[in-house]
Amino acid sequence: MSKKPSLPKGTRDFGPEQMFKRNFIIETIKKVFEKYGFMPLETPAMENLSVLTGKYGDEGDQLLFRILNSGDFLSKTQPADFEEGTKSLVPKISEKGLKYDLTVPFARYVVMNRNDITFPFKRYQIQPVWRADKPQKGRYREFFQCDADIVGTDSLVCEAELLAMVQEVYKCFAFDAYSISISNRKILEGIAEVCGAKEEFSRFCVILDKLDKIGKEKVFDELALLGLNKQSLHRLDQILALSGNNVEKLDALLSLLNESEIGQKGIAETRETLDNLSLLGFLTDKVLVDFTLARGLSYYTGMIYEVKPTTIKMGTITAGGRYDNLTGVFGLEGISGVGISFGIDRIYDTLEELNLFPQAKARYSKLLIVSFDDAAQKHSLNLLSKLRAAGISAELYPEPAKLKKQLGYADKKGIPYVLLVGSEEMKNLQYTLKYMETGNQDSFSIEDVIKHLLEETN
Amino acid sequence: MSKKPSLPKGTRDFGPEQMFKRNFIIETIKKVFEKYGFMPLETPAMENLSVLTGKYGDEGDQLLFRILNSGDFLSKTQPADFEEGTKSLVPKISEKGLKYDLTVPFARYVVMNRNDITFPFKRYQIQPVWRADKPQKGRYREFFQCDADIVGTDSLVCEAELLAMVQEVYKCFAFDAYSISISNRKILEGIAEVCGAKEEFSRFCVILDKLDKIGKEKVFDELALLGLNKQSLHRLDQILALSGNNVEKLDALLSLLNESEIGQKGIAETRETLDNLSLLGFLTDKVLVDFTLARGLSYYTGMIYEVKPTTIKMGTITAGGRYDNLTGVFGLEGISGVGISFGIDRIYDTLEELNLFPQAKARYSKLLIVSFDDAAQKHSLNLLSKLRAAGISAELYPEPAKLKKQLGYADKKGIPYVLLVGSEEMKNLQYTLKYMETGNQDSFSIEDVIKHLLEETN
The missing domain is CATH 3.40.50.800 (Anticodon-binding domain)
Known part of the structure; x- marks a missing residue:
């Protein structure tokens, strides 16, 4: 009984000083979300496993925290189940899991409440999620996500509003040393098309996504193995080499993608998004068009974007994009949306490293x-x-x-x-x-x- | 895949309208907590089962949500474990559980951080907890607790501050139809002592606690079975019949408990608490001294109190008390404290029923x-x-x-x-x-x- 207590691996307590700083971040983002008309939603920590499994790939399924059924959890099992091992046993002793992200529970909420929701639906959600990942620096088993999405419209006004929110939030933190990279899945599709890789689009994206990590040469080797011929690789090389400001790059790409209808559409969408952003009173030179941007998640179908600090090594602090089929997995087709996710832990580390938290100590009493x-x-x-x-x-x-x-x-x-x-x-x-x-x-x-x-x- | 998704039993989504009302409650309470010098703490949803089990009695242990170990959770098991059933199997396949209340994780936090904490430590904590209870009206498997505690001092100033906070919070809600019942465990001990039930104190409390439910006659029958003689029951009857205002009741009790040192101490503490409350500028006639108040939890050692609406049937909406040994279970003795817990769900229902929420709809956009x-x-x-x-x-x-x-x-x-x-x-x-x-x-x-x-x- 008197053994020294400890915390589960990969989890954290937040004491008063950390809460002061975390609340500073969360309250700031919340205020901006609400200023833009987003409304709060909270969903339970637990979801039925039927809602969670199969949504995050095999790897994701393995990282779900599963909750043992209460009471006599062995009642549905037979001796043979144990011999067959964990995979056959799990569904019989566990029906619920901890949520893995905020997107799938949001999709579930939309489907369950579709008759009461007024679309377009703008919701934000700031809650913890859980993943049975190997804990390491900056990676926790319980961490917070901070998402806002507009669903039920494909208006490009929404894209611009999200990019505006990025700038408003970071302005509130007096943090300016960041850049926003944007592209569009349709541009990527166009590039794949003119490179003859239309049929291998997702593998094409996966390979292209490695540019930062393994360099152009190795990426081109892999693309050659995928079947791209010399002419295609040359064309890709031209695209990756495009330089200049956003307008110049998009103009140049337009002629390189003149055979691809979808590519042209992606370029038009990107242009309109930047125009809208400018009309909203924000700087478009914080935004860099980057045709190599692929974003891992395969459900994106339109704009994709990532925000990174420029003066410190921190990785992506905000990201998101447009998806066409949020709720399809739950049988409700045709709900398109676009979203943003602020990485609270990394923003915390960024503000800490750059000394941008309000100077006062955590002052709860005056x-x-x-x-x-x-x-x-x-x-x-x-x-x-x-x-x-x-x-x-x-x-x-x-x-x-x-x-x-x-x-x-x-x-x-x-x-x-x-x-x-x-x-x-x-x-x-x-x-x-x-x-x-x-x-x-x-x-x-x-x-x-x-x-x-x-x-x-x- | 396209089966209609559902929520786990006993859990809830909070959409924008509910969030608006819940945030109104939570933000109000938070402001009062901070005005009184309490600082926020958050602990993880998951705790090691070694921290949780044995703290809530057998029944509590059964209501814990246990998390299946990740990966090959069968690796520590043997065929014999399955034959022996759930009890022998659980510890081998599950090491973590969802937190059952905020008090035990708080005690764990205090023990783990005892060298960094400045005592007296005033912390508040507003987070969900989980219990595998049978869901029914007003009882959920995921619900929020909203606690504030001062630990590391036995000053009776703290008792008065908590009673003041009750009144400040409900004043912010423009809600006045409630009363605060208070007593003191030491008074109860004194009563048990003069009734010759000192050795059976906890059973004495359990029986007395049933007064509301089963009535005086049956309570007295049970107390007779416990060994109270006629004279003792007569004395108890006199105590329960005491009437008048707080001062009159405490004066009368003082002579009835003149043989009990601990009883006298309880009376003195109650008097001082009421005096302090008055000095803090609050009405003591909101507070009713009630010698039948027992509060279920056995760890209380000083003041105990409960707040209930007076015009609607709702049960306890706020409660708490002083305890002498918060962290003893984790090997750190002598940490005394006093706490308060606001029942957010019941406060929500109360404000709803009395139509006390701000009239505006959930206005996120103007x-x-x-x-x-x-x-x-x-x-x-x-x-x-x-x-x-x-x-x-x-x-x-x-x-x-x-x-x-x-x-x-x-x-x-x-x-x-x-x-x-x-x-x-x-x-x-x-x-x-x-x-x-x-x-x-x-x-x-x-x-x-x-x-x-x-x-x-x-």
């Missing part, structure tokens, strides 16, 4: 009342009631402990002011207000203390 | 721009950028759909204003602003629309 005996404690309760009635977060050190101990408490908790209440102070109704950072102190009535603190807040 | 063709859409993007730059939550219906459809969208989403943008409006730069509730409309420049909406917000 003032601590320090008292030295029981009479002063009683007197202080009345002061406390006045401070709080004025809307000031304040607390009383609950025991008449030594001054050093009480000041140490204020210091460690990041409380900026202390109010000293001793017998002299009680007699004169003038209390010593001490500013912790400088050690400066002066005497005030409680009314003046309140006035001072309220002025300082404004 | 204004919808309605446009009728592609040119108006483009024009509207620029208007949208001005509205948002002014801090107004606004959106554009992303397609130039029929007027009726766009107005229906605003109506269903509870958006109070729409701005109509047609060719005439674009020419004159005067847009029709329509107030949905009344249907009133008038023409304004975008600057005047912004001014109007900002004024209305203030």
Whole structure:
């Protein structure tokens, strides 16, 4: 019983200091989401395994956390099941799992509530998800996703709004050292088409996606093995070599893809998205058209984009794209949408590394009342009631402990002011207000203390 | 694959309307917690079973959701384990469970971080917990707890602060039809002592706790079986019959418990708590001293209290008490604390039943721009950028759909204003602003629309 307790591998506690910073990120993103008309949704931690399995590929299925049926979970099993091993046993002893992402539960919600939802439906969702991944630096078994999607419309206004939200959120963090790479799955399809790889599109994407990792030469070797001839590889080389600003690149690509209808459509969509973004009052030069961008997830069908810091090594901090068939797996066809996902953990690390969190310590209380005996404690309760009635977060050190101990408490908790209440102070109704950072102190009535603190807040 | 998806039994989705109301409750409570100097903590959904089991009694253990070990979960099992049944099998195939309450994970956190925590430690925690209970009306398998605790001090200032927070929170909800019953475990011990039931204290409490359910006569029958003689039952009868205000009841009890030192201590603590509450500026007549209050949980050692609505049937909506040994199960002795728990689901139902939620629909957007063709859409993007730059939550219906459809969208989403943008409006730069509730409309420049909406917000 008295063994030292521990946390499950890959999970974390968030204490007050981390919560302060995480809430700063989450509240900021929430405000932007709501400013753009997105509404919150929360779904349960547990989903039926019939909802989860088969949606994330074989690898994903293996990373699902499964919940043992309650009660006599062996009741549906037979001795033979154990001999056959885990795969045959699992469905008989486990019917539920922890959610693996926010997208599949969202799709389930849309299908279950399709008669009550007003489309286009703009929802955001900020919740933890769970994956039985091997824990390592920056990869956790419980982590938060922060998604917003617009479903039920294919208007390209939505694409631009998401790119605008990226810029609004990062502006709130005073973080500017990032770039947004965008492309369009239809452009990729066009490239595959003119390279003669139309039939092998998904393998073509997988290979192209490795450009960053293995370099152009090896990618071209693999594409040759896939069946691309020299002429095709030459054409691809031309496309990858396109340079200039976004307009110039898109213009040049238009002529290289002039045989591909879908490619042309992708280019037109990208142009319109950038135009819309500009009309929304945002800079398009934060956005870089990048024809090598493939994004792993095969369900994207239109715009795809990724945001990365430019001055530190951090990987993708925000990403998303358009998909044509969110709810098809649940039998509801034709629900198109476009989404965004902010990576809260990486944003946290980015702001930390660049020292962009608000400088204040986690200040939950503005003032601590320090008292030295029981009479002063009683007197202080009345002061406390006045401070709080004025809307000031304040607390009383609950025991008449030594001054050093009480000041140490204020210091460690990041409380900026202390109010000293001793017998002299009680007699004169003038209390010593001490500013912790400088050690400066002066005497005030409680009314003046309140006035001072309220002025300082404004 | 296309089978209709469903939710696991006893779990819920929270759509925008419910989220609006739930967030209203949670944000209000959070603000009060922080005003009183409590700081947030979040712990993972999963805990090691070694942390959870044995903390909630046998029944609690059975209600834990257990997570199947990932990978080859059969690797530690032998054929004999299956024959012996679930009990012997569980520990070999499952090492983690979902948290059952917030108290045990909090105790684990305190023990693991005891060298970094500044005591007294005031933390609040608002998170879901999971129990494999039989779902029924008002009882869910995933539900939220909302706790605040002060640990590491036995100052009775803390008791009063919690009772003050009850009153502050419910005042924010404009909800006054409730009463707070308080007692003290030491008073109960004193009563048991003078009734000769000191050695059977916990069974004495369990029986007394049934007063509401089975009535005095049956309770007295059971107490007689426990060994209480006629004289003791007579004395108990006198205690239960005490009437008058809090001071009168405590005075009368003091003489009835004059042989019990612990009973006297309980009375003194209760008096001081009420005095402190009064010094904090709160009404003590919201608080009713109730000597029959027992509270099920055996770990309480000082003040215990419960809050119930008085005009509707709802059960306990807030409760808590003082405990002496939060972390003893994890080998850290002597950490005393006192806590409060708000029942969010029942508060939700209470505010709903009494019609106390803010009257507005879930308003996430303040204004919808309605446009009728592609040119108006483009024009509207620029208007949208001005509205948002002014801090107004606004959106554009992303397609130039029929007027009726766009107005229906605003109506269903509870958006109070729409701005109509047609060719005439674009020419004159005067847009029709329509107030949905009344249907009133008038023409304004975008600057005047912004001014109007900002004024209305203030």
